[in-house]
Amino acid sequence: MSDDVIESKAFLQLAESELKVDQIEKDVEEYRLSKMKPLYVERDLIIEKIPDFWKIVLSQHSDFANYLRASDFTYVDCIEDVKVNWETVDKFSITIKFSGIEGDFEAQTVTKHFSRQRVIDDGNTGRKGNEEEEEEEEGELLSSEVVDIKWPNKYDKINPDKIEDKKSNEGKKNYRTGMKSLFAWFRWTGLKPGKEFPHGDSFVTLFVEDLYPYCVKYYTEAQRDLEDENDDTGSEGHSSEGELELENDDEPPAKKTKI
Amino acid sequence: MSDDVIESKAFLQLAESELKVDQIEKDVEEYRLSKMKPLYVERDLIIEKIPDFWKIVLSQHSDFANYLRASDFTYVDCIEDVKVNWETVDKFSITIKFSGIEGDFEAQTVTKHFSRQRVIDDGNTGRKGNEEEEEEEEGELLSSEVVDIKWPNKYDKINPDKIEDKKSNEGKKNYRTGMKSLFAWFRWTGLKPGKEFPHGDSFVTLFVEDLYPYCVKYYTEAQRDLEDENDDTGSEGHSSEGELELENDDEPPAKKTKI
Incomplete structure (x- = not known):
């Protein structure tokens, strides 16, 4: 050959x-x-x-807050429990239990279902393949079913189901604001990119691959941070043993995190 | 209760x-x-x-270069083959095959052995625990055996084995420079932090958890980048379907990488 x-x-x-x-x-x-x-x-x-376990975990995680509006945190504090249940690796649900707020928000437990499917990207991503080698790429699509959740009364103005006028600038603005709230994520399907709760798929992944599996780690970190605040008498001890000390003043290379 | x-x-x-x-x-x-x-x-x-497979993989990986001195790349280009062999999850070796450079560098194949052990951190990390709750933390220590490698002749000045005077400023400087080269990594043990090849443990992890398992991915990416350079006629196609487009102008949350 x-x-x-x-x-x-x-x-x-x-x-x-x-x-x-x-x-x-x-x-x-x-x-x-x-x-x-x-x-x-x-x-x-x-x-x-353990009281307030999930409240502490969710406020400890550095990324979680990036997905939500500041005003959502009133209702994040109502999260009493989070559970992920896998039927298979690619078929699972997230159950969130909320406590209520008198006159504003109803106590409720909501389960949202997800599934992951292999899809073949037909090249609809801006990149154009030529005839000889079609640029078909295999990927995975995470999708979900819309699930009902009762929005807080305080969100009436931005609740997409209560906005009657979606044509005016004011109406559009309120609609868009509402679609960025935590409650809009419960209607996220993954099938209408750009028109749903932003980064809905990463938010799912955050729960399923990080928050839920490592919740005890985040809880422990939060407790330790609290202890450290109360106890900052640390002293640094160095050992020196004959050999030449190297100057490690280089920027340390980016750490790989193993999940 | x-x-x-x-x-x-x-x-x-x-x-x-x-x-x-x-x-x-x-x-x-x-x-x-x-x-x-x-x-x-x-x-x-x-x-x-596949000719130059590892040369292409190593030059494609964005992090790899951060560990080495610029002059090392002459010898990175000599890397013909990389193999990782696991005896168990925590006991493995990396074998690197170098081609030679006439008059400067000898062709050689070097195998370096590693082991990972659970250790209990006795708190010698600057943090002081109090009597009641000793801050013992479990961690893992990666260590290795020194293995001989023939350095390039061009490195004689910074080759730690050839520097006779390690006391003068000049001698110290050369020693430190040498200890940052790729060849110093082969004598890295993981037992003398601050006195060995910097970030030696992350460099091992880079090979074992990233470069070796995902080498085909990096090779393919490199080939695709080459094709993209030759073909930049991409056009962006957008679909719009009745529903309101959301302004996703927020900073996208940091991506989680799953390894």
């Missing part, structure tokens, strides 16, 4: 090997889930006994 | 549950490895048939 033929064959084999890698990743995720699910059930029951 | 007793008991149970989580994570890692190992062996054989 010529070098060119050997190389083309190698690329083909490499593509096949990558498909096998994807399959193994899925398989590993299923394995992890089968091990974790009973433990999560156990953990949820323990967490219920 | 009083509320306080219920709560203390819950914290204890939560700590136990976290230990179980850690155990499952280890178990999942072992499972993944047992599935991936035969595939990696297969993939390594395919990669060997």
Whole structure:
């Protein structure tokens, strides 16, 4: 065989090997889930006994606040419980339990369902493939069903269901503001990009891959931060042992986080 | 039971549950490895048939260069092959095959061994715990054995083994420069922080958790970037379908990377 033929064959084999890698990743995720699910059930029951657990976790997480409007935090403080339930790796639901606020917001427990599907991107992303090699890319689409939630009365002005006039500038503005609130995320489907709660899919991922699995870590961090505030008598101890000290004044390379 | 007793008991149970989580994570890692190992062996054989594969991968990765001195890249270009071999999740080696440069650098294949151990941090980190609650933190220490590598002749001046005078300012400076080169990483042990190749542990993690597992992804990205350079006729296509377009002018929240 010529070098060119050997190389083309190698690329083909490499593509096949990558498909096998994807399959193994899925398989590993299923394995992890089968091990974790009973433990999560156990953990949820323990967490219920700890007052303000979720309130503390949600206020500790540095990213969570970026997804919401400032006024949403009145209602984030009403979140008493968060649960994720996986049917399979790609089919799961998030259940959020809210306490109520007299005269403004009704106590309620809402479950939102999600599913992840492999899709083939047909190139509708601004990039144009030429005839010979069609730039079809495989990806995953996260989608969800609309679920009813009772909005706070204080949000009447921006509640999309209560805005009658969506044509005027004022009406449009209120609609858009409402669609950025936490409550609009419950009607997020993932199928109308640009027209729904912004970054709805990353918000789901935040719950499912970070907040829920690592909630105890965030809770513990929050407690430690509190202790540190009360105790700032730290002293730095250095050891020196004969060898030349190196000047590590370079910018440390970006840390990889392993999830 | 009083509320306080219920709560203390819950914290204890939560700590136990976290230990179980850690155990499952280890178990999942072992499972993944047992599935991936035969595939990696297969993939390594395919990669060997693709010229400059590792040269392209290493130059594509945005972080890799941050660990090295500019002059090291002459020798990075000599890297013909990279292999990671796991004995267990916590015991592995990296093998790097270098081609030579006439009169400067000898062709050689070097294998460096690593192990990861659970350690208990006794609080020697500047933070002082009080008597009641000792701030012992569990962590993992990555360490390695020194392995011989033949340095390039051009590095004689900064080669730590060839610097006779390590007391003068000039000697210290050369020593420190040498200890920041790629070749100093081969003598990194992880046991003398501040006195070895800087960020040696992250450099290992970069190979083991990123470069080696995702090398095909980086290779493909590099090929695509090349194609994009040759073809920049992209046009953006937008669809609009009756519903109000939302202004997504907020800063998008930081992306989580899943590894």
